[in-house]
Amino acid sequence: MKLTVSFRNQLGLSQEMMAIYLAVAKSQLSMYESGKRELPTASLVKLADIALLLQRNESTAEAESELQKAQEVKLKTFLDFQINELEYKKLKEQRLLERIQKKYKQNVQLYSFAQHLQNSKTALAEVLLQQAIKGIEQNGLVNQTIQKMKLEIITSQLDSIHLLKKM
Structure with missing residues (x-):
């Protein structure tokens, strides 16, 4: 649940922007982050995609180098x-x-x-x-x-x- 906070910090996203990306209400994301609620499966899949992206340090390093x-x-x-x-x-x-x-x-x-x-x-x-x-x-x-x-x-x-x- 705190993983979304970590993802948001790494990507520089606000809770509101993350909620929009996950297609959930901001209050629902807030409750998820505090452990009071679960997210829909589609939102969890999107979080998994973010996790995979953040784990690919090599491609990120290349993009960072080009930038x-x-x-x-x-x-x-x-x-x-x-x-x-x-x-x-x-x-x-x-x-x-x-x-x-x-x-x-x-x-x-x-x-x-x-x-x-x-x-x-x-x-x-x-x-x-x-x-x-x-x-x-x-x-x-x-x-x-x-x-x-x-x-x-x-x-x-x-x-x-x-x-x-x-x-």
């Missing part, structure tokens, strides 16, 4: 896709970091130029100074560090996926 190979191919394809996506993302983020750094340097130069103009008391100096300060804030060390952190995260993800791929 395993198919899963490994899917995993390799998935990991390759993830690597490609992350490599692309890393390239984009690296280019963005380079742009931020370039703009930062430009704005530092602009700031120096604006200060020079301020010494000459040129009217354009204040406008350029404000523009330089705004550009330095937008592309400053905080934003550069944030961008570097994004790159480091992507690199870590890539390293992890490469490790998974080796397994």
Whole structure:
């Protein structure tokens, strides 16, 4: 009677699904499993078929091996896709970091130029100074560090996926 519980566990079936397969009510299967009731002969024959199937370890091992190979191919394809996506993302983020750094340097130069103009008391100096300060804030060390952190995260993800791929 507890054999059906073992079969259900091995196959990953709920009591309800097993009852459907055996063509009995769930309550009848429950009573059978607790030893309070018997199952119809047709249901017992189906249980015997399950027992025979589960005893054939060789065919199960072959099927499992084929399924395993198919899963490994899917995993390799998935990991390759993830690597490609992350490599692309890393390239984009690296280019963005380079742009931020370039703009930062430009704005530092602009700031120096604006200060020079301020010494000459040129009217354009204040406008350029404000523009330089705004550009330095937008592309400053905080934003550069944030961008570097994004790159480091992507690199870590890539390293992890490469490790998974080796397994």
